[in-house]
Amino acid sequence: MPTVLRIGGYRFFFYSMEGNEPPHIHVESGENVAKYWLEPVALAMNDGFRSHELTKLRMLVIEHRDAFREAWNAHFGS
Secondary structure (H helix, E strand, O other): OOEEEEEOOEEEEOOOOOOOOOOEEEEEEOOEEEEEEEOOEEEEEEEOOOHHHHHHHHHHHHHHHHHHHHHHHHHHOO
């Protein structure tokens, strides 16, 4: 479960066995977890985050999308 970024109490990561899915990033904080597709940036799953947090997380995903994509490609060989 490679961690790509930690910022503001959030951990952005992906699972090593998810290379068969389109590029995406998971984010967790405490018990809350969400998943965002990277192309285009869109919420794929939410378990516990409130709407204002999801808005903030979406902006962080957009801001760091290139780094997330590079980490994805480096890990999965895309």
